[in-house]
Each structure stands twice: as structure tokens, then as C-alpha cells.
Amino acid sequence: MSSSALVRLLKSLDPLSPEVSIGDVADRLLTAEHKAFLSLPVVGSDGRPLGLVSRSRLQDIFMQRFGRDLWGRRPVADVMNPEPLIVSLETGLEEAARQITGKLQYPITEDFVLVDRDGRYRGLGTVLDLLKAMEDRIAQRNRVLRKALVELKESQTQLVQSEKMASLGQMVAGVAHELNTPLGYVKNNVQLLRELTGPLFELAEAQSRLAEYLSAPDADEERLATALENAARARERASPESLADDLGQLFDDTLYGLGQIGELVVGLKDFARLDRAMSEEVDLNDCIRSTLVIARNGIKDKAEVVTQLGDLPRIACAPSQINQVLLNLLNNAAQAMEGFGRIQVRSWADRQALYVSVQDNGCGIPPEVQKRIFDPFFTTKPVGKGTGLGLSISFKIIQDHGGSIRVASEVGRGTRFLISLPLGQATTLQRSA
Ligand SMILES: Nc1ncnc2c1ncn2[C@@H]1O[C@H](COP(=O)(O)OP(=O)(O)OP(=O)(O)O)[C@@H](O)[C@H]1O
Ligand SMILES: [Mg+2]
Structure with missing residues (x-):
């Protein structure tokens, strides 16, 4: 006995022999007992399906003038579809759905015949049941996917942390x-x-x-x-x-x-500081200054830092996350220096957004590497030096703030990262909260 999901869809129904008259079949199919079926199976004496007679075909015949008189006594084999949809009970649900929907004709007028391993008739399945089973399965899979997504988000948060x-x-x-x-x-x-x-x-x-x-x-x-x-x-x-x-x-x-x-x-x-309120109103220049204090030790032997901080309106953001981004950019800039270099940090604003740029005159990033720098775990640094998470996390943080982070770089001349954060976007923060 197969454990296929199709077994659950199987409806056992006594088949007709090909010699039964059309009139008898009509009397049988057009009854309440068989109302769930669009068709009746016709099976030979060897137990193999020969075809299906559909309700709509019978109705067509009996609606004709003298239909019953002309056709009623003829054998059912004359009006059956000799090429019905046949599916083996061994077939998986999805494969069966693929086979059946591939051949299905609209409007749907027939059921499909289920056969055992030896090709013998076992019962009928209805297309609607099959589609319903598929739908349930998809819904269940969606639930699993949704759960996986939630877990993924949690582990991403943990990673950031x-x-x-x-x-x-x-x-x-x-x-x-x-x-x-x-x-x-x-x-x-x-x-x-x-x-x-x-x-x-x-x-x-x-x-x-x-x-x-x-x-x-x-x-x-x-x-x-x-x-x-x-x-x-x-x-x-x-x-x-x-x-x-x-x-x-x-x-x-x-x-x-x-x-x-x-x-x-x-x-x-x-x-x-832990961000109690995601929508704290912050002066981004304060973030820059406190990050520079913190980063000073890592930078001072690699580069001088020049700041040019413009007047900025306060902005709703998560300051410790923004600090994390700035620290990543400053560390990357310092690590890109071949000799003693210079890092320029600038901030300014226009009507739409605030901008912070961190520019270095370090080694630069070749174009083929530039495409990958925001990928998680992408690093060109030796094992144990970089995790390759800095920029991917920075990207996510800025994205959660509704902003963007862009890079421009030239090998041998240096690199510039530009962050822009839109003004008046307190609501977008909810997503990352
Ligand atoms: N200012 C820069 N100059 C040159 N290359 C850079 C610069 N910033 C980033 N990169 C390149 O991008 C890669 C990815 O940077 P990212 O900050 O994501 O990871 P990482 O610095 O390698 O490791 P981690 O930040 O986890 O310590 C770096 O390995 C480096 O090749
Ligand atoms: Mg880094």
C-alpha cells in the first residue's frame, strides 16, 4: 500500500463496464449519490481503465432532441473519453498536480483516474480536491517559511549585537x-x-x-x-x-x-549607550565626535583625521547604531592606509537629508571588489583580522534608518563612503525596532 498523499484524495467508486448502455449510465451519474463526481470511470474486464464518461457529455446528448432515443441504448464506450487523466497512486502529490494541471482543459469536466502499480483502476480523484490539497500544503510551507524568516531576523539582530x-x-x-x-x-x-x-x-x-x-x-x-x-x-x-x-x-x-x-x-x-528610544532626536555631529574619541587609538598611528562638520538639524535615529557605522568606516579607512594617511570626515545637510562622508587616501578598492564589499562575511583582510561583517551591518543599519550608503573608490587614490539619512523619517525606524 502506497503512503502517497494521493491515497487520501482517493474516492473509491464502482466502475462501469464498457458495454453498459448510455441510458443506464446517465441514470447513475445524474443522481445525488454521484454528485461529487464530474465523471464515471469505465474499466475493462482486466481491471484497467478504458476511459471516463463526463456529466457534461451526457447532458449534451440528452439535451438534444431525441437524444435519449438515439443514444440511450448504445454502449457507454461510444461516448467515453478514451484518454482520461491517469495518475499512479505511487506518484507524489506535487508531481501529480504537475501532471494533471499540465494536461487540464478548461472548463474542467472530468475527474482523474487513479491506478495502482500494475495499472489497475483503484478509484477517482477530483481536481478540486487535488488543488485544495496543494493549497493546504503551500499554506503549511508558508507558515514554516514565515517562522524561518522570524528566526533569521532574530539571529541577524544577534549578529549585529x-x-x-x-x-x-x-x-x-x-x-x-x-x-x-x-x-x-x-x-x-x-x-x-x-x-x-x-x-x-x-x-x-x-x-x-x-x-x-x-x-x-x-x-x-x-x-x-x-x-x-x-x-x-x-x-x-x-x-x-x-x-x-x-x-x-x-x-x-x-x-x-x-x-x-x-x-x-x-x-x-x-x-x-543603549538606545532606549529608537526615535531619539540626535545631533549627528555629536555621534561623529564621540566616535572619533573612541576610534582615536586605532587611527592615530595610521592617519590624521580632519573634520569639517556643518550645522545639522537634529534627527530621529538610534545613535549607538549610527556610531557603530561610523566606527566601522573609520576603522576601514585607517586599515586601508599604506603609509601615514589622511581621513576626512565631513557632515552637511540639505532640505531632504543629512550627509556624512568618510574619505581616505588609502589603497582604494578595485571595481570587482567594490561589488562585494557590502556582502556579509566578505573580507580581503587576513584571517583573524576582519570578519567581513562591518559594512554589511552598516548597510543594514542605514537601510533600517531609511537612508543609503554609497561608495566611490579609485585604486591607489582612496575611498569615500557617503551616508545619507533622510529628514523627517521617524516612522521608518519602527521597522528596525
Ligand atoms: N576604506 C576602505 N578602503 C579600502 N578597502 C575597503 C575600505 N572599506 C572597506 N574595504 C574593503 O571592504 C571589505 C569589507 O569591509 P568590512 O568592513 O565589511 O569588513 P572587514 O573590514 O574586512 O572586516 P570587519 O569590519 O568585520 O573587521 C574589506 O575587507 C576591504 O577589502
Ligand atoms: Mg571593517
Whole structure:
């Protein structure tokens, strides 16, 4: 017994022998019992199907004048279709549908005959049932596909997240290194301040002792003279006039170092901030600035960065995602440098959109490579250096913001990435949320 889905469509129906008269067949087919069938099968004595008699053919005959008198007693073999649609029960549902729909004639006037492996009649199937079964199967497949799509989207989000974590990890290492420099000299300065201010305390001490003696009514001359001398010596050692300059300079340097540390910490915080509201109104120049702070460590030995930031209206976007895109572009630019190069970051706006361009004078991208750079996992970097996800994720982020990212490049001269983000598009963000 076949397990084919066709078995479920099978309707067992006693076949007619070819000698049965047309009148008898008409009486049989045109009854309520057989109303589900468009036709009746005619099967030979060997059990093989010979043809199908269709209801419409019988109706045509009986609607003619004297139809029944002329045809009623003739054998059914005279009016059957000797080439009906025959499908083996072994056939799969889809293959059966392909065979049948390929031969189907409209309007549909006949069922199809199902036969076993030996070609013997087993029953009838109706085209409508077959189409319905196909429809169910397609609906089920659609459900599976829809589920797969949802899963794919989830894993894509995870991928974006893990790429972000990886780049965060890299950056944290960079930023820690970057913090070390100002931290080092702030520490030195504070130590120096301590050494330099020591004599000042001694001077203050000597002077207060002197003041004590001067104001005491019974002060003896000799001790007063010693106190005076001590105070003068302490003053000489401390040299407050020249110290004032040194201290001023040291305080300035220390404050500058602390400022740098503060800037890095704020940059890191801004960069890594989770986007609570996707439609936060953001100044894109702030994104550029905080990303530059974060990227500085990776870039500083490869290139100088020149910025030219125009006035921008605030825009609804997910700032940490935009930062991620900018960081990718800056890292790519730095990595494209053969010697020490230059990266230009510009921003401007017109009525329709905001634009950010990141341009480098690095190695450039040949045209055949350019076609693939936005593909996931495409990289020309050595194993372990690049995952090839940077630009594909950037592309998706910008697309989710309703914007575009384009590249222009010339081998040996450099590359320019241009991002444009449309103004007044808060609604498009919902998609990526
Ligand atoms: N500014 C650029 N100059 C030259 N080639 C570039 C530049 N930006 C991207 N490319 C090319 O595009 C490829 C894909 O870049 P993408 O940022 O997607 O991945 P990656 O930098 O190789 O790896 P990852 O960003 O995951 O570390 C790079 O391997 C490089 O060949
Ligand atoms: Mg990259």
C-alpha cells in the first residue's frame, strides 16, 4: 500500500463496464449519490481503465432532441473519453498536480483516474480536491517559511549585537590604553605638586613662629634673630615668586589631563549607550565626535583625521547604531592606509537629508571588489583580522534608518563612503525596532 498523499484524495467508486448502455449510465451519474463526481470511470474486464464518461457529455446528448432515443441504448464506450487523466497512486502529490494541471482543459469536466502499480483502476480523484490539497500544503510551507524568516531576523539582530560587542571589546582595550597617557602625567604632576609645595608649608611654619616671637612681650633678642633667619632661609628655599609660575603650569596641565580623561569617559558612555528610544532626536555631529574619541587609538598611528562638520538639524535615529557605522568606516579607512594617511570626515545637510562622508587616501578598492564589499562575511583582510561583517551591518543599519550608503573608490587614490539619512523619517525606524 502506497503512503502517497494521493491515497487520501482517493474516492473509491464502482466502475462501469464498457458495454453498459448510455441510458443506464446517465441514470447513475445524474443522481445525488454521484454528485461529487464530474465523471464515471469505465474499466475493462482486466481491471484497467478504458476511459471516463463526463456529466457534461451526457447532458449534451440528452439535451438534444431525441437524444435519449438515439443514444440511450448504445454502449457507454461510444461516448467515453478514451484518454482520461491517469495518475499512479505511487506518484507524489506535487508531481501529480504537475501532471494533471499540465494536461487540464478548461472548463474542467472530468475527474482523474487513479491506478495502482500494475495499472489497475483503484478509484477517482477530483481536481478540486487535488488543488485544495496543494493549497493546504503551500499554506503549511508558508507558515514554516514565515517562522524561518522570524528566526533569521532574530539571529541577524544577534549578529549585529555580537559584532557590536566585539567592536566594543576592541575599543575598550584602545580606550584603556588611551586613558593611560593622561593618567600617567596627571599622576606625575600631582607628585611634583606635592614636592614643590613642601617648602611652602615649611615657610608658612617659619613665618608663623616668627610672628609669634614678634608679638610676644618678653621675646629674647637671640631667639628672635634665629627665627628671622629661619624664615628668610625658608623663603629662599620655597622661592614663592618663581613657584607661582611652575604651579600654575602644573595645575593647567593636570586639569587638561583630567579633561582628556573626562572626554574619553563621556565618549565611551555616549558611544555605548543603549538606545532606549529608537526615535531619539540626535545631533549627528555629536555621534561623529564621540566616535572619533573612541576610534582615536586605532587611527592615530595610521592617519590624521580632519573634520569639517556643518550645522545639522537634529534627527530621529538610534545613535549607538549610527556610531557603530561610523566606527566601522573609520576603522576601514585607517586599515586601508599604506603609509601615514589622511581621513576626512565631513557632515552637511540639505532640505531632504543629512550627509556624512568618510574619505581616505588609502589603497582604494578595485571595481570587482567594490561589488562585494557590502556582502556579509566578505573580507580581503587576513584571517583573524576582519570578519567581513562591518559594512554589511552598516548597510543594514542605514537601510533600517531609511537612508543609503554609497561608495566611490579609485585604486591607489582612496575611498569615500557617503551616508545619507533622510529628514523627517521617524516612522521608518519602527521597522528596525
Ligand atoms: N576604506 C576602505 N578602503 C579600502 N578597502 C575597503 C575600505 N572599506 C572597506 N574595504 C574593503 O571592504 C571589505 C569589507 O569591509 P568590512 O568592513 O565589511 O569588513 P572587514 O573590514 O574586512 O572586516 P570587519 O569590519 O568585520 O573587521 C574589506 O575587507 C576591504 O577589502
Ligand atoms: Mg571593517
